[in-house]
Amino acid sequence: MATVTLKGSEIHTMGTLPETGSPAPDFTMTRGDLSMASLNDFQGKKLVLNIFPSIDTGTCAQSVRTFNEKASGLENTRVLCISKDLPFAQSRFCGAEGIDNVEMLSDFRDGNFGASYGLSFSDGPLAPLHSRAVVVIDAKGKVCYTEQVPEIVDEPNYSAALEAIQNA
Numbered sequence: 001m002a003t004v005t006l007k008g009s010e011i012h013t014m015g016t017l018p019e020t021g022s023p024a025p026d027f028t029m030t031r032g033d034l035s036m037a038s039l040n041d042f043q044g045k046k047l048v049l050n051i052f053p054s055i056d057t058g059t060c061a062q063s064v065r066t067f068n069e070k071a072s073g074l075e076n077t078r079v080l081c082i083s084k085d086l087p088f089a090q091s092r093f094c095g096a097e098g099i100d101n102v103e104m105l106s107d108f109r110d111g112n113f114g115a116s117y118g119l120s121f122s123d124g125p126l127a128p129l130h131s132r133a134v135v136v137i138d139a140k141g142k143v144c145y146t147e148q149v150p151e152i153v154d155e156p157n158y159s160a161a162l163e164a165i166q167n168a
Contacts, residue, residue, distance in 0.1 A: 083130060
């Protein structure tokens with residue numbers, strides 16, 4: 001389990017992020033149109049998984065805006081923004097913000113993504129939402145970068161994630 005903080009108070013995840021160099025765990029999540037998406041749907045693409053507790057918080061919203069702007073133009077790369085928010089809330093946010101360069105995915109149905117990636121909170125006021133993390137997956141499906149953001153209200157290290165995807 002990983003220990004992170006929420007405004008200085010410790011909370012824990014149910015596991016740890018996948019190891020760099022390991023195959024990315026498979027997932028099935030819900031798209032905005034309520035169809036399902038799996039890791040296999042993105043085969044041959046480099047992926048940035050921008051994972052966060054809820055689109056309805058300032059830091060989470062900013063991470064979507066930033067990755068929409070900075071990573072979306074990278075060759076053979078898809079940015080997947082992942083939370084347990086309902087797909088309707090995710091779509092509403094993207095529509096209101098004019099965000100169209102990332103794909104929003106929801107783990108609301110069964111939480112299997114959060115479990116297989118070890119990032120669902122196991123305690124604290126945000127349980128069982130996802131912790132703030134970034135996972136970069138290369139075009140062969142291997143994890144090449146992870147960041148478990150230590151303080152939930154902080155933004156991820158965009159530069160490190162973008163460098164990892166460019167070098168993947």
